[in-house]
Amino acid sequence: MSKPLILIGGGGHASVLTDIILSQGQNILAVISPCEIESRSVFAGIRHIKEEREISEFSPEEVLCVNAIGMLPNSEQRKTIANRYRSLGYRFASVIAKSAQISQFSFLDDGVQVLQGAVIQAGAVIGAGSIVNTGAVIDHDSVLGALNHIASGARICGGVTLEDEVFVGAGATITQSVNIGRGAVVGAGAIVNKNIVSYGTIYPPKPFLRVKE
Structure with missing residues (x-):
C-alpha cells in the first residue's frame, strides 16, 4: 500500500x-x-x-x-x-491520471505529474517534478529536464531536448529535434522550429486585426 x-x-x-x-x-x-x-x-x-x-x-x-x-x-x-x-x-510522490497514455518504454522521475489525456511516447524521459498538463503530448525520444511545465494541449515532437525549468505554454508546438535551454519560456500557441538559448523567450506573433469603420 x-x-x-x-x-x-x-x-x-x-x-x-x-x-x-x-x-x-x-x-x-x-x-x-x-x-x-x-x-x-x-x-x-x-x-x-x-x-x-x-x-x-x-x-x-x-x-x-x-x-x-x-x-x-x-x-x-x-x-x-x-x-x-x-x-x-x-x-x-508522482501523480498520474488514469486517462493518461504512458508508454512502458518511457521513464518518469520522482514527483512527475501527468494529467488527464496526456500522452507520453516510447523513449521519452520526464525529469523530476515536471508537469505534463491536460492533453499535452510528449513524443518519442524527447528528454525533459527537471521542473518542466508542459501546459495543456502543448505538443513536444520527437527527439526534442528541454533542459531544466522550461515553461511551454498552452497549445505550443516544438518541432522535431529542437533543443530548448534551461529556464526558457515558450509562449502559448508558439511554433518553435529552432533552438532556444537558456532563459530565452519566444511568443507567437500578434495577429493583425482589421477594424471595420
Whole structure:
C-alpha cells in the first residue's frame, strides 16, 4: 500500500491533483496552504494546515509529499517548495491520471505529474517534478529536464531536448529535434522550429486585426 500524502498548495493545480488522487482511492492526510481552500469542494473533509511548520508532525518515513504548486513563467515558487521539503527529508510522490497514455518504454522521475489525456511516447524521459498538463503530448525520444511545465494541449515532437525549468505554454508546438535551454519560456500557441538559448523567450506573433469603420 502506498504511503498517505501531504499536498503542498491549495490553488487550482492542487484541486486537479486532488481530484486525480481521490479518484484512485489514495489517502490525503492534509493540504498545506496559507490561503483559504474551503471554497473548492474537492478539498471537503481534508484537513487544512495553514502553517508550513506543522509539517513536522508528519514523519518523512511515513508520508509522501505532493508539490501542488502550479507553475508560471519565470516563477521560482515550485522549485523553492521542492528544495525546501527535500532538505527536511521528505520525498515527492508522482501523480498520474488514469486517462493518461504512458508508454512502458518511457521513464518518469520522482514527483512527475501527468494529467488527464496526456500522452507520453516510447523513449521519452520526464525529469523530476515536471508537469505534463491536460492533453499535452510528449513524443518519442524527447528528454525533459527537471521542473518542466508542459501546459495543456502543448505538443513536444520527437527527439526534442528541454533542459531544466522550461515553461511551454498552452497549445505550443516544438518541432522535431529542437533543443530548448534551461529556464526558457515558450509562449502559448508558439511554433518553435529552432533552438532556444537558456532563459530565452519566444511568443507567437500578434495577429493583425482589421477594424471595420
